[in-house]
Amino acid sequence: MNRGEREAAVRRIMERGVAAPVPPDLYGDAVRRGDRLLRHRRLVRRVLWLLVWAAAVAFAVWAAGAQPWVESPSETTPPLTGW
Template sequence: MNVPEREAAVRRLLERATPVVPPDLYAQAVRRGGRMLRRRRALLRLLWLLLCAAAVAFTVWAATVHPWVEPPSETTPPLTGW
């Protein structure tokens, strides 16, 4: 498309009466937006649930394994019979 054709196409668009909008466009937009919000809310709840489950699992693991305690030394035999 060259410049005069583009200008003519734009003029035709601007000379029309008010733009034609589908009558149910608003209802469709509201439905779609509500669906998007519900999906986002469900995803955030799922992520929070996974985070809480991971925190509980870590706490239970740390309470049973005690990773902060230094393991006994294996290099020196125990002193018995002195």
């Protein structure tokens, strides 16, 4: 069955006007699946925020110790001795 035949079949079904029977437990299954998806998304979001905060703290600790904004002393000039 190609796409055109499928579309025609769907149109015929929809034009009948008779609603197809829905299983009685479909609503409960949909609610349970939706709750599970929301819990999963919430958990993933919290884990990602935790990783972002951990990365920020790790960067702050590294920056405080390494002080990358301070220019390192130059070692190309020979020491002045014997004056």
